[in-house]
Amino acid sequence: MKKVLKAFLYLLLFAVVVLAGAAGYVSFSGIPKYKPQKLDIAVEVTQPRIDRGLKLASMLCHGCHFNSETNKFTGRHMDEIGTDFGTINSLNITKDPEKGIGKWTDGELIYFLRTGVKPDGQYVPPYMVKLPHLSDEDLLSIIAFLRSEHPWVDANPTELPPPQPSFMTKLLCQFAFKPFDYPTKPIADPDTTNQLEWGRYLALYQLECYSCHSKDFTTNNYLEPEKSEGFFAGGNLMQGFEGMKFPSRNLTPDETTGIGKWTEEQFIKAVKFGLRDGKPALRYPMLPYSQLTDSEAKAIFTYLKTVPKITHQVPEM
Ligand code: HEC
Ligand code: HEC
Structure with missing residues (x-):
């Protein structure tokens, strides 16, 4: 009996060590990194694209990136996400070269918005939208808008601390949340007569x-x-x-x-x-x-x- 008990205790100890190790690994290593593809795309910034991009950004980006103090896309603390996911701030996506996205290439932005992987390989969990099926022209229009002279995207150096994802978020990123594949074919606009x-x-x-x-x-x-x-x-x-x-x-x-x-x-x-x-x-x-x-x-x-x-x-x- 004693032997069985001892074996059981060893097994329990072993299980605890493995679990603690796994938890430690997840919380230390954080969200896994991925290798972004290099895209050689230069978006032509035209007025029709800027207009279309403004409309899309108003509906798709403004809600999370607009800051009412700066009146720009300098990001904000996203209270409404609650703490389950961690402490989440959206970031500065104005044209500022240091604090915003002024130095990102068009290809880097396109790759990130489709897949969720940043130029440094960091993957962003679902608290930031991804657009795997958006038409190419809609996506290029959003980029054109981000490069435009619109006051929302004027370079501004306001900085927020990057998100601090919770243990749960990190764990989900090991198993459930993964980047989307970059589309292999062009995505056309829908037929608006249908x-x-x-x-x-x-x-x-x-x-x-x-x-x-x-x-x-x-x-x-x-x-x-x-x-x-x-x-x-x-x-x-x-x-x-x-x-x-x-x-x-x-x-x-x-x-x-x-x-x-x-x-x-x-x-x-x-x-x-x-x-x-x-x-x-x-x-x-x-x-x-x-x-x-x-x-x-x-x-x-x-x-x-x-x-x-x-x-x-x-x-x-
Ligand atoms: C970010 C989440 C979110 C998105 C995206 C969203 N909705 Fe909603 N929608 C809600 C919530 C939450 C409610 C209920 C709001 C309330 O009770 O005050 C709602 C309510 C509605 C209602 C009212 C229905 C009723 O029975 O009263 C309609 C209609 C609606 N949404 C349509 C849409 C359409 C169309 C889209 C896309 C263009 C959309 N929603 C996108 C979250 C969303
Ligand atoms: C539901 C909220 C939400 C929406 C909608 C959203 N974002 Fe974000 N965005 C975030 C959060 C949160 C981060 C920070 C993620 C991180 O770094 O882990 C972020 C980060 C980014 C970054 C990376 C910035 C950096 O310096 O690393 C870019 C670029 C970006 N968003 C662009 C956009 C664009 C363009 C749109 C509209 C098409 C958009 N976002 C819509 C929440 C959102």
């Missing part, structure tokens, strides 16, 4: 509505969005401002629990201005997409009418 194709592009690839509106960030499939769990059925619990938590909503065409009975006008009003008839206005992080044209909002609505219905009552909180 409502369904256009709406699908906007909802899945450009504005990624499904990412918040499906079950959970951890069960989303960012490469094949339709395979995300609870695709568009809502219920992903989100952190609003001031510690408030509430779920995203069901956008499938289910008549009782989704938006099956909504009119196009109601949908446009909610998406562009955050307004709903007889109900409180939509709260952060559902930002009003005021830059969307009515045609774009209509295309998204047309597409959402075709996603599989899921009966899932999301409580109003």
Whole structure:
């Protein structure tokens, strides 16, 4: 009996040492690094691209990188992420050569925005958006905007400490969160005369509505969005401002629990201005997409009418 007990204690000790070693390894080595591909791309900065890039950056970057004190993309502390992921700041992405991204090449920016890997090999977890399916022209337009004379991206030396990812984030980066592959083929703009194709592009690839509106960030499939769990059925619990938590909503065409009975006008009003008839206005992080044209909002609505219905009552909180 004694022998068995002793063997068991040794085994336990061994397990503890292995686990402590693994935990120590994860917390010390941090997020794994990857070798970025060198891309030889120089983006031609034209006025139409700057305009298109401004619209996209307003919807895709402003929410996280805009700082209301500097009135520029100098980054901010992202309170709303909560502490589970660590202490997260978005960074200065103005044209400042030292504190911003003034020294990044166009190729480095493109590679980072597609895959999540910085020029020094650092991988950024999902608290920074990646755009693996964005059309080439949309992506180049964002770069053109970042290089433009727009006041938001004026060189400014404001500096924030880099994010301090939590142990959980580091652990997830060892197993679950990985960089996306760089696309092997050019990605064309959607055919805007085809409502369904256009709406699908906007909802899945450009504005990624499904990412918040499906079950959970951890069960989303960012490469094949339709395979995300609870695709568009809502219920992903989100952190609003001031510690408030509430779920995203069901956008499938289910008549009782989704938006099956909504009119196009109601949908446009909610998406562009955050307004709903007889109900409180939509709260952060559902930002009003005021830059969307009515045609774009209509295309998204047309597409959402075709996603599989899921009966899932999301409580109003
Ligand atoms: C959900 C919030 C969020 C959104 C949306 C977002 N970012 Fe970020 N971004 C971050 C965070 C957080 C970091 C810091 C990540 C790190 O270094 O670990 C970051 C880092 C970066 C960096 C690297 C800066 C550096 O010096 O290392 C660039 C470049 C960048 N973002 C560009 C963009 C662009 C362009 C967009 C819009 C297409 C965008 N981001 C949208 C949160 C966001
Ligand atoms: C960053 C996460 C996020 C993204 C991205 C997002 N939403 Fe939302 N959305 C939410 C949350 C959270 C709510 C609920 C807000 C509330 O309860 O105040 C919501 C609510 C809505 C509603 C109201 C539905 C109802 O039943 O009242 C509509 C419509 C909507 N979103 C459409 C969209 C569309 C279209 C897109 C893409 C263009 C989109 N959302 C992108 C988080 C998001």
